[in-house]
Amino acid sequence: MYRNKNVGITTLLCISFMVMLTFSSQGNAAPLPDQSQGDEKMIRISWPRDMGDLNPHLYSPNQMFAQAMVYEPLVRYGIDGSIHPHLAKRWDISEDGRKFTFYLREDVEFSDGSPFNAEAVKMNFDAVLNNKARHSWMEIVRQIDGTEIIDEYVFTIVFQEPYYPALQELSLIRPFRFLSPAGFPDDGDTSEMIKKPLGTGPWVLSEQMSNEYAVFERNNRYWGEKPLVDKVWVHIIPDGETRAMAFEKGEVDMIFGSGLISRTAFIRLRETGNYETAISEPLATRFMVINTNRFPTNDLNVRLAIQHALNKEEIIGHVFQGLELRADTLFAENFPYCNLGLKPYEYDPAKTEELLYESGWLMDESSGMRQKNGEILNTDLCFDINNEIHKTLAEIIQSELRKLGMQVNLIGEERQSYLDREKYGSFHLIFNNTWGAPYDPHTFVSSMRVPAHADYQAQQGLAMKADLDRTIEEVLLSTDEEIRQELYRDILSTLHEQAVYLPISYETNIAIHHKNVSGVKFATKYEIPLSRVIID
Amino acid sequence: MRGYLLQRLISLPLVLFGVSIITFALIQLVPVDPAEVFLRQAQVLPTEEAVELTRIELGLNRPVHQQFLVWLGGALRLDFGKSFISRKPAFDEILYYFPATLQLTAAALAWILVISFPLGIFGALYRESMFDRISRVIAYAGASVPNFWLGFLCIYLFSYRLDMLPTMGRGSAAHLVLPSLTLAIGTASVYIRLLRASMLDHMEKDFTLYARARGVKEKWIIARHVVKNALLPVITAVGMSIGNLLAGSVIVENVFSWPGVGRYIIEAIFNRDYPVIQCYVLLMALIFLGINLLVDITYATLDPRIRLGDKK
């Protein structure tokens, strides 16, 4: 009987241990936020990834919208491309265009109470410039010659050459935004970590559980218009379908962004009529790069043939269901210097056949594929396997091109390998996006000269690549508006005529929220403007 | 059995050493240069120089055996290097997400017992009855349905249609119900079958027949002899399955957005966060080994045949 007792006791012990475990870990899990306890107003949104530690001077895993909630720039980018004062109330540019003097607002404090002044600005610039390698993709970091404190609220930046997009790049969400001196690590080096995410922005990060949630509270010291709700609760939900369901069940008040829920989910929710929905203006361009440096897409005819082979209207209508509109040029015409009236490539299968025939690609009836010298017209289309839109587009494009005798191999890989292909140019076709305001067009064009970018690799086969790079260099340093416009025309029309890019659609943000939420507006691709949002 | 246990304890250091070699060797399977991945995750352009510097920083320029010794030395101090993504120690990162996974596993174990014991025991007692048939169907179905599919069906039915439970995330006990149940079903099904078979086996055993012959009440026979003896192998098997449950949580955590190690490791895999992956696999192996050893010891102390030095 001894052993039987033992078995019983062990079983009981096991069970009670498990029950204890099950409920004990409850302690560290937060209770789910219910709407507005007492007078406190809270809006609950959802995001697929953790916020990171909100270092204003670094990139991923920090999420841009969250960085933008906590930190602010010297100057702000307007929707029309104009630059507005923000933490700097005004600025002067010297005659030679090399020296920028910023006059800072005097009524700004960091959320911990430390003053915002030229000293704090200098400290942040030093931290960023100390980590040049990491920011080298931005021309401005290379161009800055020195920074100086002139007065408590006056700060200057001197550039090596007159660099026209400086103000645009200073308005970016990262890295030129300002961390409170109290948030710096003791050695002042922010390239690894920061002590605490303290900024001047309208929101303060008050609580964070990695991969579960983050809570932002209103910054009561904020110098501008204070947010209308007290709290923002960001629920981390990696999966789009789950997010849509959580929204429908009222566990989330608003979904805002791009690709957060599937298009079908958005349309289904919209059709119920129970929610408010909105779609933003075009924010950036989705496109496919066609490699000019590899056979067979090194032939202009083949590239043109691909341009004419796709019925973009039908594909986009199907994939985006009206949430994104067809794009015909690399940058939308409402972007600065981009209103060029370039002639779109129309869907014209007959033209495709003609172009391919001209280049000697003849249809082989037995295989249904075009061949030249016994070789099949074969291309690799590379994409990020975890990007649902990439995947769908890739499958459609493969099937469409096959109908015209072009074989497409789909190479869907995880992000790292996909980036490797961009870097080494080991693709014929690859998806990419422009970066939207305020990066487009200058920062994007500038990056075409950097070997690690798909654009650089894809343009390598162009006879005029060296000229193109020189023109890009010139455009960034040009001081004359008219010349700048002409140079942009030169660059963008060359790329268009050479059919290096196959623009697909203009990316948009979507917003969907319950009817008790109001005041939702769109900004750039990267921000969620929550300050003016109200919840009843 | 004593001898067997002793042998296992003696070979343990060897196994641990082998485990660490395999864990370390995993990085050799990587088709790209880890130094380059590191740079890219830090958003630095991987120029030749930068890659070379990083290789030195990460110690990748040394001969493999030296790399291994350095790595092993670190691992003994629970230092697996820093995550490429968060730049925090990989061990701390795993530890941070571990309680959530442990909670899920514990709840799943509870489900397994709650489901498999009654179904298995009564299925055997009322053999070929309706109950037995239904429980066997459940057992087969449960073991055959892909759990990501089942999870989604559960969400659809219980949280979306019936609005009984939350759809995702962690928080109250209600959040735990669906993920743990989904995780439990597969293993529970196996134990329903195992327990039923074990029960039937013991019901035919000599001591049962003997007790029956002595005129001991049937209820007593079942309770005292059959059930308790039949439970023994099942309990040990359940113990062994803890390791597999911990691992199996990967899919369930991804379906239910459960913030545990499983979800984190998938993210790490997609980000090629090698230090985290290595730390994870080594820790899992250690836990698995530890539990199995514990189960063996428990088994040895519980079962008198073994305790008395019966041959294995």
Added chain:
Amino acid sequence: MTLFQSYYSELKQRKPALVSMVIILILVLSALFAPLLAPHDPEYIELSKALSRPQAGYPLGADHLGRCVFSRLLFGARISLGAAALVMICNISISIAIGTVAGYKGGWIDEIFMRLGDIFLAFPNLVLTLVIVGMMGPGLQNVLIAMVIAQWAWYARIIRGMVLGLRESNFILAAKVSGISSVKIILHHILPNIFSQVFILATINVGWAILHISGFSFLGLGVQPPAPEWGVMLKDSRSYFWSDPLLMLFPGLAISFAVVSFNLLGDALKEIAGVKGNL
């Protein structure tokens, strides 16, 4: 072939096993003759047919890209079943080689293989597979390789156990005494005798392999698009669950049916063979 005949006559008595055998047969045949049976090319996209309900020409409807679901299921059977079978074949052949040699020879060879096996068995199986795929990168091929690396030790151990049981039996001892070489003994006496047990072992675990392969596809680590694998089809159809729940139903049912059939058949065979213990 008397072996199969005796199994078959026993199987006939068991309805569930018989039904599952029929299901497996149907699945295998449809995989083999997919090109003949499928009304469409499984990768052919017809956007105008997207998400259409079952209709003439599209017996199970079309998916989000207007591809024929029925055709994709048929061709999917090729990948899902084929990959599972391949994993099984690789695992079993490696394990037979190692298990028989280790079990028959014993001594230091046995010791080396078994200690090596201990090391591999120290990892939870799924963890090792997952991590190997994580290191090598996603893709069906890598998943299959990882599954073999992670599992060979387990099968090798079981097969060694079978061989160990045989080694002391009279007819092997007799063969040894009469001076027949080890290779011949293994090939002519041991292998044929463990064959049926190994076959059962494989049958039981095919279902398990199908589940794992589709699970990896679901996580995005396995089969890559546009290949019509069942796990991929499930993953793809998740977004359309609300409007078209059927899309998610069919591949899920296909996986479940395949797995349950193999499990039932395996268990029935095991029962018939009178094999006890942990197979």
